[in-house]
Amino acid sequence: MPTFFERRELVVPGDLLAEGDYVAGDNAYKDGDRVYAARVGLVEYEERVVHVVALSAFYVPRVGDVVIGKVVDVGMMGWIVDVNAPYLAVLRASDVLERPFRPSKDDLTAIYDVGDMIIARVVAYDRTSDPLLAVDKPGMGKITRGQIVEITPTKIPRVIGRKGSMINVIKRETGCNITLGQNGLILVSGPSLERERLAVMAILKIEKESHVSGLTDRVTEMLQKEVGERKSNV
Amino acid sequence: MFSRKLIDESGIRADGRRLDELRPIKLEIGVLSNADGSAYIEQGKSKVIAAVYGPRELHPKHLSLPDRAMLRCRYHMAPFSVEQRKSPAPSRREMELSKVVREALEPSIFLEYYPRTSIDVFIEVLEADGGTRCAGITAASLALADAGIPTRDLVSACAAGKVEGLFVLDLTDAEDKASEADVPLAIMPNLGSITLLQMDGMLTLDEFQSIVELAVKGCKQIHSIQREALKAKYVAVKEVVEE
Numbered sequence: 155m156p157t158f159f160e161r162r163e164l165v166v167p168g169d170l171l172a173e174g175d176y177v178a179g180d181n182a183y184k185d186g187d188r189v190y191a192a193r194v195g196l197v198e199y200e201e202r203v204v205h206v207v208a209l210s211a212f213y214v215p216r217v218g219d220v221v222i223g224k225v226v227d228v229g230m231m232g233w234i235v236d237v238n239a240p241y242l243a244v245l246r247a248s249d250v251l252e253r254p255f256r257p258s259k260d261d262l263t264a265i266y267d268v269g270d271m272i273i274a275r276v277v278a279y280d281r282t283s284d285p286l287l288a289v290d291k292p293g294m295g296k297i298t299r300g301q302i303v304e305i306t307p308t309k310i311p312r313v314i315g316r317k318g319s320m321i322n323v324i325k326r327e328t329g330c331n332i333t334l335g336q337n338g339l340i341l342v343s344g345p346s347l348e349r350e351r352l353a354v355m356a357i358l359k360i361e362k363e364s365h366v367s368g369l370t371d372r373v374t375e376m377l378q379k380e381v382g383e384r385k386s387n388v
Numbered sequence: 389m390f391s392r393k394l395i396d397e398s399g400i401r402a403d404g405r406r407l408d409e410l411r412p413i414k415l416e417i418g419v420l421s422n423a424d425g426s427a428y429i430e431q432g433k434s435k436v437i438a439a440v441y442g443p444r445e446l447h448p449k450h451l452s453l454p455d456r457a458m459l460r461c462r463y464h465m466a467p468f469s470v471e472q473r474k475s476p477a478p479s480r481r482e483m484e485l486s487k488v489v490r491e492a493l494e495p496s497i498f499l500e501y502y503p504r505t506s507i508d509v510f511i512e513v514l515e516a517d518g519g520t521r522c523a524g525i526t527a528a529s530l531a532l533a534d535a536g537i538p539t540r541d542l543v544s545a546c547a548a549g550k551v552e553g554l555f556v557l558d559l560t561d562a563e564d565k566a567s568e569a570d571v572p573l574a575i576m577p578n579l580g581s582i583t584l585l586q587m588d589g590m591l592t593l594d595e596f597q598s599i600v601e602l603a604v605k606g607c608k609q610i611h612s613i614q615r616e617a618l619k620a621k622y623v624a625v626k627e628v629v630e631e
Contacts, residue, residue: 166615167541168541168542168578168579192538192539193533194533210533240505241505282503365625366629372629
């Protein structure tokens, strides 16, 4: 039962990853007793499971995910939200209002209007119906300040780092508050524009270099250098 | 019979290639910032750009399929891509090629993963010198991978044909026009399956078989260039970082 690549080696769709008694995990598929890659990414062999950590992918909703989305339409009963997925999400007015919702009286545009960015949670989704959102946790709802960065959704775990090591470095060095949307959108809000830009720079560095090891050290180094430079300029 | 010889006595073609040699190929991934995935191919003088959007909401909605995504393809030649200006309106030939390109890519994609959506592929020929449908398929397959759409395999395409009685690989426009037959072929190399097979002209069964074998060889060479191009995008970053 051979495997054909080293761990964390770059593979492209169609590459034969393993043959024999293996199970195809994420971004891999099995044909007969052969496991092939389905996306560009880094191959991982864990016991019998072969999967590919995708370097290029889009977001597919999962129940429980916190996402950042943009309101694209206001309807009679709620809002349509673009969450950067193949499907548009629905946010129902009755789930947002604390009191009973009266379509004739309540003005939905006063709550969220077209173009507003919101933080929400996916409460229901399967491929037969569009994802349903809710804003029922603290910190959710309309975004009023900060900057939004977009990265490949599969790289969100990389931004968090092992036990949150990466995200904590960015928060500590820049003093910014960072909210991660599982759909690849990240909200950065901090004490100054300068600081926010620094955090955005770090996130984009992670996006670009996610497949090269030793990333936390490089990001820490870059941030400390930049913060130091800024202090000496003042 | 021929006013100008395309192949000389020692089997060297007008552009200096051997009979079973591809034109020089240059591939680039992610050339368009607004598309979800894109690729550019230069195969000799043929230049083609491919863009992929999706999977995304399909409009009009009644066209969406309940059990899988819809793949839509547009093969289009720019008005300046040929000697005589071509009308930008889709011609009969372009509509046919859009269909065969779609059918060449369809088996490679896991369409059933994203029901009710559409995946849109745009292939724009910037300069045409033969083999543009194959170059388009080669580029579109890379653009799909760049867009992060799960695929069974890359699709590699290449034509072979019979010119002045000899079997040649990767025909130029001049060779195509003088050919007795040409056979465009697209394959999924790792799975060993054919996704596009056309023939224009007359061949005996034996000739046809040798030409298909020749085209498969060409596709396999293109496949290794495709793999390198896809990897190059990430390997380049790694090298810069590790300096």
